[in-house]
Amino acid sequence: MIGKEIRLKRLMPTEDGKYFGLTVDHAIARGVMPGLDCIRDTLAKMTAGGPNAITMHKGIVDQCFTPYAGKVALVLKLTTFGVYHPDDDVQVADVEEAICMGADAVSVGCIVGGDNQETQLAMLGRISKEAHRYGIPLISHIYPRGNHITGSDQYSVENVTYAARAAAELGVDLIKTNYTGDPDSFAKVVQAVPTRVAIAGGTGCKTAAEYIKMTRDVMDAGAIGVTYGRFVFQYPHITPLVKTLSQVIHNGISVQQAMELLEQLEHEEKV
Numbered sequence: 084m085i086g087k088e089i090r091l092k093r094l095m096p097t098e099d100g101k102y103f104g105l106t107v108d109h110a111i112a113r114g115v116m117p118g119l120d121c122i123r124d125t126l127a128k129m130t131a132g133g134p135n136a137i138t139m140h141k142g143i144v145d146q147c148f149t150p151y152a153g154k155v156a157l158v159l160k161l162t163t164f165g166v167y168h169p170d171d172d173v174q175v176a177d178v179e180e181a182i183c184m185g186a187d188a189v190s191v192g193c194i195v196g197g198d199n200q201e202t203q204l205a206m207l208g209r210i211s212k213e214a215h216r217y218g219i220p221l222i223s224h225i226y227p228r229g230n231h232i233t234g235s236d237q238y239s240v241e242n243v244t245y246a247a248r249a250a251a252e253l254g255v256d257l258i259k260t261n262y263t264g265d266p267d268s269f270a271k272v273v274q275a276v277p278t279r280v281a282i283a284g285g286t287g288c289k290t291a292a293e294y295i296k297m298t299r300d301v302m303d304a305g306a307i308g309v310t311y312g313r314f315v316f317q318y319p320h321i322t323p324l325v326k327t328l329s330q331v332i333h334n335g336i337s338v339q340q341a342m343e344l345l346e347q348l349e350h351e352e353k354v
């Protein structure tokens with residue numbers, strides 16, 4: 084399908100086919116946290132680092148995205164969970180709106196492992212049909228996190244593989260899910276899922292060094308890339324961090340090279 088091929092190229096324009104997505108879709112789901120309370124400023128700093136794509140809800144596209152049109156691919160988020168329904172994604176926009184907004188892809192949240200898994204998967208299946216019909220790539224943010232999954236089980240290789248594979252079974256083009264915590268186990272997830280797999284940033288890393296190492300490890304495990312949010316938009320030097328992560332994802336630099344680059348870029352930003 085030529086429409087989808089063209090849009091996938093906008094998401095992953097480089098020869099390596101890797102994907103570096105950023106996201107600012109958290110406000111309804113997790114609250115208006117630092118970094119999202121100054122969304123215009125955050126978007127300017129994030130896009131200055133040269134990510135491939137950025138994910139947001141429709142109102143933020145309307146109010147804030149125009150300066151970045153043509154500079155970074157746009158992913159419209161079609162669903163959200165909420166502060167009062169943390170394990171239940173609901174649809175808040177559709178594929179037609181994404182096309183009207185000029186989006187290059189749509190993304191859909193889906194929580195598996197709970198009593199509501201059937202309605203979550205039914206929603207993903209419905210949107211997959213629509214996305215396929217319009218030739219717009221479908222990204223899913225799919226996590227094993229329902230009420231039958233407790234504690235660290237949301238990062239187990241079995242549960243993450245189940246979630247990612249469910250998305251692949253339903254025709255998702257790029258799956259974003261939890262990192263299992265080490266490259267060997269994540270390689271098993273990638274191997275069991277016959278489409279592109281990326282990770283979310285989550286809250287497991289406390290330092291830039293840890294975050295960069297996680298990124299290096301998932302790329303080495305065969306991931307297509309990442310979609311990162313909170314750590315990036317709450318980092319004191321957003322643009323240097325985005326530039327550095329881009330080099331890890333697209334140019335294969337080591338953790339040590341990345342840390343040296345980050346230090347240099349942070350220094351240049353200060354002077």
Ligand SMILES: O=C(CO)COP(=O)(O)O
Pocket residue numbers: 106108109224283284285286310311312313314
């Ligand atoms: O995609 C995400 C939220 O939708 C992931 O963002 P975090 O890096 O904040 O986990």
